Every structure is written in structure tokens, then in C-alpha cells.
Amino acid sequence: MVGFHSSAELTSWLTRGQVLFLVIHILGVACFAYIVAKRLVPLVRGQRDLRFDQPLARLGKVLKFWLGQWKHPRYPVAGTLHILIFAGFILLAMRAFTVLIVGVSQNFVMPGLSGRAGPIYNTITDYAATIVFLCMVIAVIRRLVFKPARYAVPARFGKAHTADAIFLLSLIAVLMVADSLFAAAKAAAESQQGRPLEVLAVFSLPWILQSALASTSIPILGRLYFSGYLLHEITFYFLLCYRPFGIQFHVETSLFNVYFAKLNKGTLKPVRWGVSDAHLDQVKSFGVKTFEDFTWKHMLDFYSCADCGRCSNNCPANAAGRPLSPRFITTKARDYAFEHYPMFGHAGNGKPLVGSKESGGIYSEDEIWSCTTCGACEEECPLLVEYIDKIVDLRRGMIDDGNVPQSLQKPLKALESRGNPYGKMEKKRGDWANAKGFQQICRVKTLDKQNGADTLYFADSITSYDDRMQSIGRATAKILDHVGEKFGILGAAERDSGHEVRRFGEETLFMALRDHNVEAIKAAGVKRIVTADPHAYNALKHDYKDVPPVEHVSQLIAREVKSGKIKFNPVENEKNVYTYHDPCYLGRHNQIYDDPRDVLDAIPGLKRVEMTRSRDRSFCCGGGGLMLFYEPKEDERIGVKRVRMAAEAGANVIVTACPFCMVNIEDAIKVAGLEGKMTAIDLAELVDQQIVREPQEVA
Ligand code: SF4
Numbered sequence: 001m002v003g004f005h006s007s008a009e010l011t012s013w014l015t016r017g018q019v020l021f022l023v024i025h026i027l028g029v030a031c032f033a034y035i036v037a038k039r040l041v042p043l044v045r046g047q048r049d050l051r052f053d054q055p056l057a058r059l060g061k062v063l064k065f066w067l068g069q070w071k072h073p074r075y076p077v078a079g080t081l082h083i084l085i086f087a088g089f090i091l092l093a094m095r096a097f098t099v100l101i102v103g104v105s106q107n108f109v110m111p112g113l114s115g116r117a118g119p120i121y122n123t124i125t126d127y128a129a130t131i132v133f134l135c136m137v138i139a140v141i142r143r144l145v146f147k148p149a150r151y152a153v154p155a156r157f158g159k160a161h162t163a164d165a166i167f168l169l170s171l172i173a174v175l176m177v178a179d180s181l182f183a184a185a186k187a188a189a190e191s192q193q194g195r196p197l198e199v200l201a202v203f204s205l206p207w208i209l210q211s212a213l214a215s216t217s218i219p220i221l222g223r224l225y226f227s228g229y230l231l232h233e234i235t236f237y238f239l240l241c242y243r244p245f246g247i248q249f250h251v252e253t254s255l256f257n258v259y260f261a262k263l264n265k266g267t268l269k270p271v272r273w274g275v276s277d278a279h280l281d282q283v284k285s286f287g288v289k290t291f292e293d294f295t296w297k298h299m300l301d302f303y304s305c306a307d308c309g310r311c312s313n314n315c316p317a318n319a320a321g322r323p324l325s326p327r328f329i330t331t332k333a334r335d336y337a338f339e340h341y342p343m344f345g346h347a348g349n350g351k352p353l354v355g356s357k358e359s360g361g362i363y364s365e366d367e368i369w370s371c372t373t374c375g376a377c378e379e380e381c382p383l384l385v386e387y388i389d390k391i392v393d394l395r396r397g398m399i400d401d402g403n404v405p406q407s408l409q410k411p412l413k414a415l416e417s418r419g420n421p422y423g424k425m426e427k428k429r430g431d432w433a434n435a436k437g438f439q440q441i442c443r444v445k446t447l448d449k450q451n452g453a454d455t456l457y458f459a460d461s462i463t464s465y466d467d468r469m470q471s472i473g474r475a476t477a478k479i480l481d482h483v484g485e486k487f488g489i490l491g492a493a494e495r496d497s498g499h500e501v502r503r504f505g506e507e508t509l510f511m512a513l514r515d516h517n518v519e520a521i522k523a524a525g526v527k528r529i530v531t532a533d534p535h536a537y538n539a540l541k542h543d544y545k546d547v548p549p550v551e552h553v554s555q556l557i558a559r560e561v562k563s564g565k566i567k568f569n570p571v572e573n574e575k576n577v578y579t580y581h582d583p584c585y586l587g588r589h590n591q592i593y594d595d596p597r598d599v600l601d602a603i604p605g606l607k608r609v610e611m612t613r614s615r616d617r618s619f620c621c622g623g624g625g626l627m628l629f630y631e632p633k634e635d636e637r638i639g640v641k642r643v644r645m646a647a648e649a650g651a652n653v654i655v656t657a658c659p660f661c662m663v664n665i666e667d668a669i670k671v672a673g674l675e676g677k678m679t680a681i682d683l684a685e686l687v688d689q690q691i692v693r694e695p696q697e698v699a
């Protein structure tokens, strides 16, 4: 080409292009490899995490959540932008590598793109570069002008990363312009010289630049071509090496983070991966106390967070003004890792993570106790960052150091001595079934060697001992009786399921409760277990081993409605508007969303509305289990927020399917001043109330 050379042929003020670009490649790749190796140091020092099983299931997650960007549309504007940027990056990846290689080998063509596919691919990528550029501009405007609230960083959680985000977005925009300028200058020169023209996609960024350069002289086009190419090279490698210093590191880590994500919801990580319960006494220290106590996967989570704020935006603790915002659990740990594992010099300092800033702590105690383990953060995170396991591990560390909140000491002691947090007598555990007149309506057996049954109704502590919740127990028993289930309870032999005890970090106490219950369940010789308590359900399903299959009563009712064994009378007050509140451990943790709704919809005349936050976006009631004994500082109770949501949806009856939700919601109705205007009822109670009984049955 007369007067115009390829980048590889150009002689510049420094050296021949080929040599210059080769040096840039080697330096860029070497720097990136060094930085990533340094970032991997804490992961190597971290705890084990067994995530190499089930490759197909993991690949499925990658296809759905990484390649398919499954969670992004939950935030339509930001989600659409991200999907477009992600798709643009995927499409442009091959073009970027081709451009890089052309610098040292001018005639290089990516395999598969030499024939007709080449121009088609170029057209697609011209548009991809344009879309990515526009998305960057929109993203910068959003951050600077519209400032979505979820990006804000309250002073107590540290510094905002806005400047970093904008700098990176701008760099990507520059990369797209450089790529387009390089292509446009070449096409403009080819056009002027009457050479076979590489057709640029109409209205794409390269096409617009080509049109603007149409009458530019060939020598200037040559310089623009070279400058565009050099700018592309430098920006590409700068971005590559800069990303691991901030939120954009997720570009590199997200694929791995999604592949190694947790597969089973509702489960909790063991105290130490690879150490069985029988050998736990050999573990010197429980939980997470220092940064290196996190597992390598949890550290990868810290690197993978995009700081999008979706987790905190859905966190009930954050909404209520508790001192917890999950996003900052991650960003503070990442900042800690960057500081203590620097690029040069000594790494790691092993200081406790929980404690005052003066002592080097990054989390406050209240922050860690504020979590209700509702799972809303994990449900929302597009990169599948995990929180509950980390928070429970931090609690395990505190408990191991004897650091138990004052208000929890009594219930934990009572659980140890009596098997329930109220300190009530074991022998009174089954008294709810012997209430005056109840045994005449429904005989509830206490299972032992002489009195066997197929089904165990596991009531758990709150239903057994709380006067109000005992009504849920009796309603459940009557439903089981109505459908002809041969069932019984463990009575005095039952202990608390230990679900919350475990999530509060008291693993040893949990194991004692679990082992006692497993023995009692085995002795009862039952084939299945039913419970009306989602916390007990989750514990029996995920935390216990070697027990018969467990079902929540809402599943059983839905099945028997379908089978025709359960029929309903129409609701008496047709003016009532019902809404269903998804308990976290039934919905998000176990995906039981439809059964309770199907049951409600089967009741003639029942009007049901959905709250804006429902199903997997349900808003926690304020926390079950031991949260009843621990109240962190908050601006407004979580439960009060929830009943307001029900009122906004136009409901005056909140139906739930969890005794803990019932405590919180009934309480919140009073605090919100909605007494007389709003009521709450458990699904089992409502079913028991509406069920069509045979004449011989007494309601
Ligand atoms: S589990 Fe719930 S309360 Fe805990 S951090 Fe996540 S969203 Fe917040």
C-alpha cells in the first residue's frame, strides 16, 4: 500500500512496530501473570473447600448464571446494560486477540475467519464495539448523574469505589474507540486508494469514524492507524493488569466463582471441610477468626464481587438500619486482602477480623450477629457470592472465643440443659397435644417401642412450648388425622432441632441436639417426618443425616388437596384479602413457593394478592429461632416493614407457614398500629379452619 503501512510494517520514532508490539505483549502478559499469582497467594493459604465434585451440575451453573446472565434481568436497566456489555465482550474476544497478534504477524487471520465468515464476524463485532461503547457512556452517566441509591456507601462502611468504577468504564470506552479508530483509518485509506475495501457495518462506531476520516490524507490516516493500534494495545494490557486491583477483577474471576458456587441451598458448610464430626475435637480453632481462616472459595468470592449492591439492596437487616450490609462484608474483606497481600513485600498479618478498628478488625460484632440468614443476598447476587456460610463461620469463631451476646447466653444454656431455649421441662414438651378437650378431637400418640406409627410429626421447640404457637401444632395434628396419616410425636424425647443454634455458630451444641434427635427418631421407627416449622424442616433435610425423608405440612396439604382428601368450605368473610408471606427457610432455601399458594387458591372465595416482595424476593419477617432473643440496634423492625408491605398490597390477612414468622408478624402488626385492621394466620390453622369434615369428625 503506497504511503500507508500496516502496524507491523510501520517504523516509528522508537523502533519497528513489530518489535514494539512484541515487547508490549511480553510485558503485558508477564505483569498480568505476576499480579494474578500474587492474588492467588491468600487462596493458597486459605482453608480447604471441597468444590471439585459434580462437574456437570457446575457446568450447568456456568451456562445459566455466567454465560446466560440469568440473574441480571432482575434489575432491568442495569441488567440489560450488563448483558449487552457481557455479550459484546464475548463477541469481541476473538477480534481483540486477532488485533493483538496482527501487531507481530501482519497477515494473521483467526482460524475459521478466513472465508466468508470473516466479513460476517467483522460486521457483528463492529456493532458489538459500538454497543459496548454506548453502554459505557450510559453506565458512566448513571453513576454520575442518576446515582442509583444502591451504589452509595454509608461512611461507616468505608469509601465509595465510584471513581474506580468510572475510571474502568472509561478505559473500556477508550478501548472500543481505539479498536474502531484502527479499523476506520485502515478502511478510509483503502477506500481512497481504490483497494478492495473492508466494509464496515453501517452506523457502527468504526463506520462513523471512517465517514469522518473520508477526506483525511493518507499519511495522517497512517498515523491514526498506528496510534489507534498502539492505544488499543496499551489500554488492553493496562486494563488486564489494573482490573485485579479493584471491582473489575470479576471479569477474570466470575467464571470460576460461578463454577465453584455452592450447589445445595439450605445447607451449611462444615466447620472444616474434610474433617468429620468425630474428629472435630482435633480442630484447634473453630470458625473464621483471621482472614486465612476463610476458605479459598470464600476468598474468590471477595475477588469476584462487582460491588453492584444488589445483595444489600435486598437485605432486610440493611433495610431496617441494622449495622449489616452484605456488600461491605465482601468489599471490606477484599480491601483487607489487597492491603495485607501486597504486590511487593511481606504478606498476611493474621489479626482478628471481628473487633474494633484500632485492633485491626474490619467487622463489628453487631454486624455479624445482625444477619437473619434469610438468603436474600445470595438469591440476588448475579455472581453467586455466598454470605451465610461466611457469617456463620465468623460467628463460630466468636463463639469459640467465648464471645456470645449477653441476651443469647441464657437461651443457649437452656438449650444445653433442657433441649429448648425457654428452659422449660422436657416432660412438658408434648403437653400441647394434651390440651383440655383436644385429645377427644384428635388423639396424638407419643411414639415409643409399644406405640409405633409411619409418620413422625416433629413439632420443634416453639410449637411445643409457646402458648400461641401450640395452636399451629394442634391444627397440624388435626390435618394429619383428617387425611388418615398414622402419626405420632416424640414428646419428651424430642429436642430442639438445633437449626438456629447451628446458624448462630454453636456447632457443638447443635451436634448434641441433632444426635439426640436422630437417636429418638430411629427408635420411633417411622418412615417419614412431617413438620410445620420450616426451620425444623431445613435442619432435618439438610443438617441431619440418616433420618427418614421430611416434608413440610404445606406440601402434604397441597398433595391431599389434589388427591381430593382435603376439601374446603368457602371463606366466611369474603371481604378479607389474603397475602402469603414466604418463610425464608421454606421458600428461598428450599424452593417451596407453589404448594402453599395452591392450597390458598383451592379455598373457595379466598381473595389473594401478592406482595411486591414475594417468592424468591420475599422479605424476611425479622428472623426466627434465636433472633427472638437477640435484637440488634435498628431504625425500624424488619417485621414492621413486612406488614406495611402487606398493607400496601391491599391485604388484611397475612398467611404464613412458619411459627417464627407468626411471632414476628403478629408482634409487628401491634407495633405498626394495625391491630384490628390486619391479622396473621398460619397456613395449617387456616386449612384446619376451612376443611370440610365428615360428620363424625369434630372441628
Ligand atoms: S442472609 Fe439475609 S440478613 Fe443475612 S446478609 Fe444476607 S440478606 Fe442480609
Ligand code: SF4
Residues within 6 Å of the ligand: 304, 305, 306, 307, 308, 309, 310, 311, 312, 326, 327, 330, 380, 381, 382, 383, 384, 385
Ligand atoms: S456480592 Fe454480588 S450482589 Fe453483592 S455487591 Fe457483590 S456482586 Fe453485587
